[in-house]
Amino acid sequence: MSDISFIGLGEMGSAMAGRLIESGHSVHVWNRSTGAADALVAAGATRAVSIADALSVGTVISMLANDAAAEAVFSAEALADAPAGTLHINCATLSVEATDRLTDLHSLAGIDYVAAPVLGRSNIAAAGKLNVVAAGTKSAIARAQPYLDAIGKRTWAVGERPSTASLVKIGVNYNLIHALQALAESVTLVEHGGVDGMTFVEILTDAAFTGSVYTGYGNLIARKAYSPPGFSVGLGLKDLSLAERAAAASGVVLPTAPVLRDMFERALADPELAPLDWSAIAEITRGLSTAE
Structure with a gap:
């Protein structure tokens, strides 16, 4: 060695x-x-x-x-x-x-x-x-x-060209950010219908979405277990910004990026959410939903 x-x-x-x-x-x-x-x-x-x-x-x-x-x-x-x-x-x-x-x-x-x-x-x-x-x-x-x-x-x-690797990783993280938001919305939806969030995540990840993103982050979102952070909200917004910049440089339109940015900016503006794991953006979606 x-x-x-x-x-x-x-x-x-x-x-x-x-x-x-x-x-x-x-x-x-x-x-x-x-x-x-x-x-x-x-x-x-x-x-x-x-x-x-x-x-x-x-x-x-x-x-x-x-x-x-x-x-x-x-x-x-x-x-x-x-x-x-x-x-x-x-x-x-x-x-x-x-x-x-x-x-x-x-x-x-x-x-x-x-x-x-x-x-x-x-x-x-x-x-x-x-x-x-x-x-x-x-x-x-x-x-x-x-x-x-x-x-x-x-x-x-x-x-x-080294920046090719950066572009690929930016693309991966952009997809991952969408997964966080999709989980946030679907978990919130079933919770408001009286279904336990963890039960829903188990159903979702048993066959349809078996990867580590859905199983790992699904559990964090269902349990609201955002601390200690593995990757912070601030770093999540940084990675979203990298995707926006890469798209602008290439003339690519990312239609969902403004919605995702809004979720991250709202989370960063909340002093209770800002220091947590980036999956805590799910709490913005939960907060947007009307009470039972």
């Missing part, structure tokens, strides 16, 4: 870094808020003292929250100090535009760049069963594959 740095230690990043440690890799960890690294250091990771220290390892995985965070950390100045031939595997969901900008910056610095956004929640990451959508040069993806194999059960290579 080899040395690798992991940058971005939120819930998802910490789970992925922990999985790499369990897989036998020597993992160096860095986060903008230093306390996030403590548990991983206790589990055997090495603390990187700066972004330059993390990049000096030569292979880096990052899982930062959004475009602004990723571009601030991986600036031209930071990349200029990285060793020649460094590999950066970016597992976050970023916009197409930011991914293209980062690709250009890495190319100018002589760094191999792979966009490899992941599908799954933190418990899936900890088990090494994520699905990974990867794009980059064939040689860069080949270099990245041992690390992707440690965190995921399958890697889908979708092209040599």
Whole structure:
């Protein structure tokens, strides 16, 4: 096994870094808020003292929250100090535009760049069963594959332009957001007819919708079990915004996007819902329905 740095230690990043440690890799960890690294250091990771220290390892995985965070950390100045031939595997969901900008910056610095956004929640990451959508040069993806194999059960290579992977992940998340809203509406409908929400979700997912999205989020919505959040309402709106921007850039019309945006903005405006899991947008739909 080899040395690798992991940058971005939120819930998802910490789970992925922990999985790499369990897989036998020597993992160096860095986060903008230093306390996030403590548990991983206790589990055997090495603390990187700066972004330059993390990049000096030569292979880096990052899982930062959004475009602004990723571009601030991986600036031209930071990349200029990285060793020649460094590999950066970016597992976050970023916009197409930011991914293209980062690709250009890495190319100018002589760094191999792979966009490899992941599908799954933190418990899936900890088990090494994520699905990974990867794009980059064939040689860069080949270099990245041992690390992707440690965190995921399958890697889908979708092209040599890294932003292609970002676009695919944006499309997946747009579909997932629709599933959350569909669950919210159907659960609310049957609840108002006197049917237990959990019973309905069991019926729905036994045969017609057997995937993890419907079973997992259906249970959360039926039980109103939105805390602790696996993925926040704010991050959900961020991903919806990425879909809207990608559509606008391509001349694609997304007719349901305004409705979904309204659900997220209402949830974020509610101080009780804003800190919860993104499936908590279901409570907006529940609140729109008339009382019995």
